[in-house]
Amino acid sequence: MTGTWEAHPHARAVETLQALVRIPTVSHPDQLDPQAFEDLLVELERRFPLIHQRLEVTRVHTHGLLVHWPGASAARPVVLMAHLDVVPVEDGWTHPPFSGDLVDGSVWGRGTLDDKGCVVGICEAVEALLERDFVPAQDVWISLGCDEEVFGQGAPLAVAELVRRGVRPWLVVDEGGAVASEAFPGIGAPIGVVGVTEKGVTSLELSVEGSGGHASTPTRNGPTARLARAITRLDRAPLPARVPEPTVELFRRLAPHAPAPLRPVLANAGRLRPLLTRVLLAAGPETAAMARTTVAVTTLSGSPAINVIAANAKAGVNIRVMVGDTVAGVVEHVRCTIGDDQVRLEVVEAHEPSPLSPVDDDAFRLLESTIREVFPDAVPAPYVMMAATDARHFTTICERVYRFAPFRMTLAQRQSIHAADEHLGIEALLDGVDWYRRLIERLPA
Structure with a gap:
């Protein structure tokens, strides 16, 4: 992009993102502020009048939207996805999390990356094309979820609505990958990573019962001690690591951009999987998560007072199940690793990894050619997405489900997702808006 951003044809998208960030549509597992979501829907209608006047807009679940834009053909419909809700905020923000401040060339606030940036990118692209009376080659559907962050019912109900209407998408694009810089040591070029699958999400609760009592008369191996031992055993026994096929293809594509000594290794990734597995594990947590099912203890609870022995100690465990592993196998690994019948294990939720979407396919080639057009310095490549998205629900009605947010992101920005200083x-x-617009313009007849 050259010149000042104010001269860009989609410059209004900046103010729109600021406006959406200022509406705190926070999802909690057991509650949300319905007024905030209603305010957001009103703001969307104000900012994108043509979408609401010319297209069919259907409310899904409590505050989700499903928008139908008829194209010249309905043979290969496309679904563009994003979500309206955000995760709660914590301390440590440089700029207030719901301020939408414009500082140092960025919009700051919760949801800028996850996922109101995509909401704005999609809607601004469609609004601008409607202003030109553009008709897409295929039907375009916009699915905006309202409870993605709490694994809610918005996306499943959107899928059910499409099934009811007899719509079987040819292509689905949701949040996920990005134009990522600083993704791999020694690779200077940004990587346009497109998620062709995502890990499954499984949550467990570990609990130990005891008699409790006064802290002045403790017994050995009480609930907290047993739970701590179980957690330590889990931490010391990670699941086996390996390089799945999408990661092999990612390395093959990175080979020409790697330092000379690494090029033959990456180019022959398929034959050198054990070596590459060790490289991923050594390169840091972001790359290590690409090589195995991960197990993270996330919540802890015990005694209600410092001078009371816990009668019940609990730990929440969040597991991201790698492609090739199963929920049943991972749960059995946890059970055997803990090796203590007094530690009760309850499966709170269980989702298997998503099916692999094709790479050698016209739909993926459309995505990667659009990435090259808008981000000419980037290397388009498939990868296994570590986080969960609403897209996993669409795999039941579509074979080509991809996860890509068309925004340049530094390592620091990627680390700010679900953390402080998201921006x-x-x-x-604006490049992201261009990407969505060009993708719609280039849909094949």
Whole structure:
């Protein structure tokens, strides 16, 4: 992009993102503020009048939207996805999390990256095309979920609505990958990573019962001690690591951009999987998570007072199940690793890894050619997405489900997702709008 961003044809997208960030549509597992979501829907209608006047807009679940834009053909419909809700905030923000402040060339606030940037990118692209009376080659559907962050019912109900209407998408694009810089040591080029699958999500609760009592008369191996031992055993026994096929293809594509000594290794990734597995594990947590099912203890609870022995100690365990592993196998690994019948294990939720979407396919080639067009310095490549998205529900009605947010993101930005100081660069946002627009314009007849 050259010149100032104010001269960009989609410059209004910046103010729109600021406006959406200022509406705190926070999802909690057991509650939300319905007024905030209603306010957001009103703001969307104000900012994108043509979408609401010319297209069919259907409310899904409590506050989700499903928008139908008829194209010249309905033979290969496309679904563009994003979600309206955000995770709660914590301390440590440089700029207030719901301020939408415009500082240092970025919009700051919760949801800029996850996922209101995509909401704005999609809607601004469609609004601009409607202003030109553009008709897409295929039907375009916009699915905006309202409870993605709490694994809610918005996306399943959107799928059910499409099934009811007899719609079987040819292509689905949701949040996920990005134009990622600093993704691999020694690779200078940004990587346009497109998630062709995502890990399954499984949550467990470990609990130990005891008699409790006064802290002055403790007994050995009480609930907290047994739970601590179980957690330590889990931490010391990670699941086996390996390189799945999408990661092999990712390395093959990175080979020409790697330092000379690494090029033959990456180019022959399929034959050198054990070596590459060790490289991924050594390169840091972001790459290590690409090589195995991960197990993270996330919540702990015990005694209600410092001078009371816990009668019940609990730990929440979040597991991201790698492609090739199963929920049943992972749960059995946890049970055997803990090796203590007094530690009760309850499966709170269980989702298997998503099916692999094709790479050698016209749909994926459309995505990667659009990435090259908008981000000419980037290397388009498939990868296994570590986090969960609403897209996993669409795999039941579509074989080509991809996860890509068309924004440049540094390592620091990727680490700010679900953390403090989330922000999206202005130029990155505007390039993202361009990407969605060009994708719609280039849909095949």
